[in-house]
Structures are given as C-alpha cells and as structure tokens.
Amino acid sequence: MAEAKAEMLLANEWGGGTLPYRVSHRKLGMWLFIMSDTLTFSALLVTYAYVRLSSAAWPTPFPFVPSVIFSTVMTLVLLSSSLTMVFAVSAAKRRQKKMARRWILATMFFGATFIVLHLMEWNHLISEGLTPFKLPGEWLKDWPRASPLFGSAFFGITGLHMFHVFTGVMYLGVIAARIRKFTADDVEVSGLYWHFVDLVWMFVFPLIYLMSVKPH
Amino acid sequence: MEQSKVKQVKRMNQALIAAAGIAFLVAVWTAVSDQMKGGTDDLFLILVCLLLAALFAISPLKWAKDNGMFSAGDDEAGVAIIHEHELEGAHGGSDRENVIVWGGLLAMTAIEVLLAYVQLHPGLMLTILMLLSVVKAALIIAYFMHLKFERFTLIMTIVPTLIVLLCLFGIFYPDSRRAHDLRPPMEIGQPQSEQPQSEGER
Numbered sequence: 001m002a003e004a005k006a007e008m009l010l011a012n013e014w015g016g017g018t019l020p021y022r023v024s025h026r027k028l029g030m031w032l033f034i035m036s037d038t039l040t041f042s043a044l045l046v047t048y049a050y051v052r053l054s055s056a057a058w059p060t061p062f063p064f065v066p067s068v069i070f071s072t073v074m075t076l077v078l079l080s081s082s083l084t085m086v087f088a089v090s091a092a093k094r095r096q097k098k099m100a101r102r103w104i105l106a107t108m109f110f111g112a113t114f115i116v117l118h119l120m121e122w123n124h125l126i127s128e129g130l131t132p133f134k135l136p137g138e139w140l141k142d143w144p145r146a147s148p149l150f151g152s153a154f155f156g157i158t159g160l161h162m163f164h165v166f167t168g169v170m171y172l173g174v175i176a177a178r179i180r181k182f183t184a185d186d187v188e189v190s191g192l193y194w195h196f197v198d199l200v201w202m203f204v205f206p207l208i209y210l211m212s213v214k215p216h
Numbered sequence: 217m218e219q220s221k222v223k224q225v226k227r228m229n230q231a232l233i234a235a236a237g238i239a240f241l242v243a244v245w246t247a248v249s250d251q252m253k254g255g256t257d258d259l260f261l262i263l264v265c266l267l268l269a270a271l272f273a274i275s276p277l278k279w280a281k282d283n284g285m286f287s288a289g290d291d292e293a294g295v296a297i298i299h300e301h302e303l304e305g306a307h308g309g310s311d312r313e314n315v316i317v318w319g320g321l322l323a324m325t326a327i328e329v330l331l332a333y334v335q336l337h338p339g340l341m342l343t344i345l346m347l348l349s350v351v352k353a354a355l356i357i358a359y360f361m362h363l364k365f366e367r368f369t370l371i372m373t374i375v376p377t378l379i380v381l382l383c384l385f386g387i388f389y390p391d392s393r394r395a396h397d398l399r400p401p402m403e404i405g406q407p408q409s410e411q412p413q414s415e416g417e418r
Binding site: 052075079207 | 311314315318321322325328329331332333335338341342345346348349352353356357360361362366367369370373374377378381382385386388389391392393395396399
C-alpha cells in the first residue's frame with residue numbers, strides 16, 4: 001500500500017500538478033527574492049570589508065556611549081518586531097485575522113521606530129560633517145590619512161537597509177489594511193520579507209557599528 | 217516504471233559522487249603540489265574545493281542513508297519511508313519556542329555589545345562577531361522564517377546555493393591586503409597636501 005503511494009508520488013513529482021517544494025508559488029518567489037537580496041547585501045558588505053582593509057587608515061568614530069548604546073536599542077527594536085511578526089503569522093494560521101492585524105500593526109510600529117531612530121543617528125553624523133565622500137575635519141585629526149570612503153560605505157549600506165525597512169513597513173501596511181482578502185500564506189510571505197530585513201541588520205550592526213567603536 | 221526511476225536516481229547519485237571526488241582530488245592536488253605556498257589563496261582554493269565536495273556528496277549520502285545502505289536494508293522500503301514521512305506536512309514551532317529563540321538572539325547581541333566595550337584585537341573581534349552573527353542568522357532562518365519546518369528539497373535549494381555564492385564573494389577578500397601594498401605612496405583623504413602644489417604652479 002505504502003509502496004504504491006510512493007510509486008505514484010515518484011511518477012508525478014516533476015510531471016506537473018504537484019508542488020515539488022510543498023510551498024505556494026508566492027512563498028517560493030519570496031525565497032528566491034530573498035536569495036538575490038542576500039547577494040546584494042553581501043556584495044556591499046564584502047566591498048566594505050575590502051575597502052576598509054585596503055585603506056591606509058579607517059576611522060572608528062562611534063563612541064560606546066551614546067552611539068553604540070543607541071544602535072543596540074535599534075537592534076532590540078528590530079528583533080522585537082520580528083517576534084511580533086512571528087505572532088502575527090501564527091495568529092493568521094489560526095484564522096484569527098483581527099489578532100493577526102494587531103500583531104502586524106505592532107510590527108509596523110517597531111519598524112517605524114527603527115527608521116526614526118536611525119534617521120536621528122544619520123542626522124547626528126551629518127551635523128558632525130560626515131557626507132558620503134568627505135569625512136568631518138575633526139575626524140581627520142584623530143585618524144590622519146583616513147579613507148573618505150567611510151561615509152559612502154556607512155550611508156550606502158545603512159541607507160539600503162533603511163530603504164528595505166521602509167518598504168517592509170509599506171508592505172505590512174497593505175497586508176494589515178486588506179487582511180480580509182489575504183490568506184494566512186500571504187501573511188507568512190510578508191513575514192519572510194520582514195525577518196530577512198532583521199537578518200541583514202544582524203550583519204550590518206556588528207560590521208558597521210561594533211567594529212568601529214571609538215577607543216576609550 | 218519505478219524500476220527505471222530508481223535507475224535514474226542511482227545514475228544521478230553516481231555522477232554526484234564522481235563530482236565530489238573530483239573536487240576532493242583538486243583540493244588534495246592543491247595541497248601537495250609544488251606551487252603550494254600556504255598563502256590565503258591556496259587555503260581559499262582548498263576550502264572552496266572541500267566545500268564543493270561536501271555539497272556534491274550530501275545528496276547521494278542522504279539517499280544512501282534513506283535506502284538503508286549503511287544498515288543493509290532493501291531499496292524500495294526506503295523510498296516508501298521518505299515519502300510517508302514527508303506526507304505528514306509541515307508544522308511550525310510553538311510560540312514558546314519562538315520567544316526562547318528571541319531571548320537567545322538578544323543574549324547573543326548583548327555578548328557582541330559587551331565585546332565591543334571590552335575592545336579585543338580587531339581580527340579576533342571580527343571572527344567572534346561573524347561567528348555569532350552566523351548563528352543568529354541561522355536561528356532567524358530556521359525558526360522565524362520557518363525553514364526548519366519546510367521540505368528538505370527547499371532547504372537544499374536555498375542553503376547550499378547561498379553558502380557557495382558567499383564563499384565565491386569571499387575570494388576577493390584576501391586581495392585587499394595586497395591592494396594596500398601595491399598602491400603607489402600618496403596621501404589619502406588629505407586634500408590640504410594638494411593645495412601647495414597648485415599654488416606652486418601658479
């Protein structure tokens with residue numbers, strides 16, 4: 001009996017009409033997008049590592065207090081948003097759509113908080129005189145011959161990540177607003193994207209912030 | 217019908233084993249050849265070859281294990297067992313499990329920040345941070361993104377592809393140490409030093 005079933009499955013596996021991966025086409029598409037986006041971010045991070053190592057000097061300008069504490073809070077916010085997203089997905093799977101919407105709104109709140117905190121950080125650095133292609137004059141006193149590429153690496157990587165968070169908040173907004181029309185699978189796919197944004201920050205945070213803590 | 221399928225699978229596995237063997241031989245040849253200098257390039261080539269060998273070997277080894285080749289069972293029963301198992305469908309982790317994972321991620325972040333406060337040697341620091349980050353990423357992918365509970369085929373499509381591609385990115389990384397030495401001596405980030413020159417021209 002079991003053998004007959006296995007034979008049928010083997011015959012039909014790639015013959016059409018079945019789902020070889022046992023996931024919906026949306027979910028598979030999101031996974032493929034996440035793979036390509038992983039490569040985008042890793043290309044940027046490898047480039048950053050390359051430029052940093054091949055430069056004569058590299059500034060390490062973030063004081064532990066307040067910059068690193070501030071970015072740790074941002075990490076905490078993003079990690080918590082992932083947890084609320086997990087709850088949203090499991091609520092959607094239990095067909096509790098109102099509950100799912102509430103959790104998605106909490107996720108969006110954390111995401112928006114992250115963007116606001118990050119923009120404050122940017123504002124602080126820009127007011128110090130950091131631009132994508134120029135370091136502040138005071139930094140050059142501390143790190144003579146430091147590469148001006150610090151600015152482009154910082155704004156490029158964190159900017160692209162922030163854009164992803166922004167897109168994610170928009171995406172979740174659409175899902176939350178029209179949750180009646182969306183299935184649990186749609187909520188899960190949006191969750192995949194959100195967790196990916198969180199995952200990228202798990203690499204951006206140590207490489208950009210923790211590796212650039214000002215000696216104290 | 218099934219007999220021909222089993223034959224196909226066998227032939228496919230033989231091809232994969234052969235590919236794994238070739239990759240392994242290249243790694244061994246790199247290690248024992250005269251041109252081996254023990255530099256980062258050699259180490260990297262060996263690592264990539266061993267990685268490729270492992271990746272090629274995963275699928276045949278799993279097939280062999282499922283078919284009871286390591287415990288002398290018969291073929292068809294094994295094939296049936298896999299599919300029975302997969303028919304059960306995916307069931308995810310509980311909320312409690314996810315909260316524990318979240319706590320673990322927070323704890324690892326706290327360790328990272330503590331390391332940044334202590335300020336170790338940059339190389340050691342980078343190694344520890346990257347190891348912790350990979351563990352965190354794996355936790356997020358497995359539990360939050362639910363990949364642990366998906367079908368094995370999907371995992372095998374996503375994870376090895378990414379690992380190989382990321383290693384290929386890494387090939388350029390050792391070059392950055394050389395790039396610094398190859399550069400002609402010049403002042404970087406100090407536009408002031410250029411100013412006297414332009415004044416002299418005037």
